[in-house]
Amino acid sequence: MSLAHSLSLAHLDSPPPKSGKGPRPKGMANRFWSKVTRGLDSECWEWNGTMFPDGYGVLGVKGIRGRKMEKAHRISYVMHIGEIPEGMSVCHRCDNKRCINPGHLFLGTNGDNSRDAASKNLLPFGEKHWKTMLSSDDVEQIKRDYSSGVFLQTELASRYGVASTTIGQIVRGERRARG
Numbered sequence: 001m002s003l004a005h006s007l008s009l010a011h012l013d014s015p016p017p018k019s020g021k022g023p024r025p026k027g028m029a030n031r032f033w034s035k036v037t038r039g040l041d042s043e044c045w046e047w048n049g050t051m052f053p054d055g056y057g058v059l060g061v062k063g064i065r066g067r068k069m070e071k072a073h074r075i076s077y078v079m080h081i082g083e084i085p086e087g088m089s090v091c092h093r094c095d096n097k098r099c100i101n102p103g104h105l106f107l108g109t110n111g112d113n114s115r116d117a118a119s120k121n122l123l124p125f126g127e128k129h130w131k132t133m134l135s136s137d138d139v140e141q142i143k144r145d146y147s148s149g150v151f152l153q154t155e156l157a158s159r160y161g162v163a164s165t166t167i168g169q170i171v172r173g174e175r176r177a178r179g
Contacts, residue, residue: 032059032075036100044099047072055097076100077107089113095122133162139170146171 035049035057047057049072057072077090080102084090091113094104108116134142138160145151146167153171157164169175 028061041103044094044096044104045101047098047100057098057100073100073105076102077105091116095120134160142167142170
């Protein structure tokens with residue numbers, strides 16, 4: 001089910017005026033905009049409400065199957081642009097997870113989003129990655145040990161507790177190529 005179908009869109013109209021004067025949106029839209037610091041159209045509009053641990057804003061919304069926590073930038077996309085097709089992600093041009101400015105949002109697949117983040121060095125890498133088993137010092141020592149000709153890849157794999165294919169990728173420069 002798409003986000004547009006899970007939200008009640010009846011009160012999701014235009015944002016409140018920047019001046020704070022004029023009619024205010026009702027219902028969920030009022031709750032939504034009360035948690036946003038809106039700047040110029042070209043600037044990030046910061047979410048100041050509840051945050052997921054991953055840094056994205058979140059708001060409880062009433063859907064067909066009851067109340068659900070939904071990411072704020074996805075709500076903003078639906079409010080301003082329209083439905084999010086099944087299997088698509090709402091990505092940030094600005095790379096600011098708190099931003100809900102629809103001008104900074106675009107649709108992409110999970111793969112598109114990952115490639116975009118990787119091209120900007122936004123993904124955890126090396127020792128910062130949660131699954132890493134080798135420190136940068138370990139990787140450098142493995143390269144030195146292997147290039148000395150004294151150790152086989154299987155011996156290094158056993159010593160460091162990783163697969164021999166991992167050692168092969170390290171010595172060929174296919175792993176940990178970035179610093």
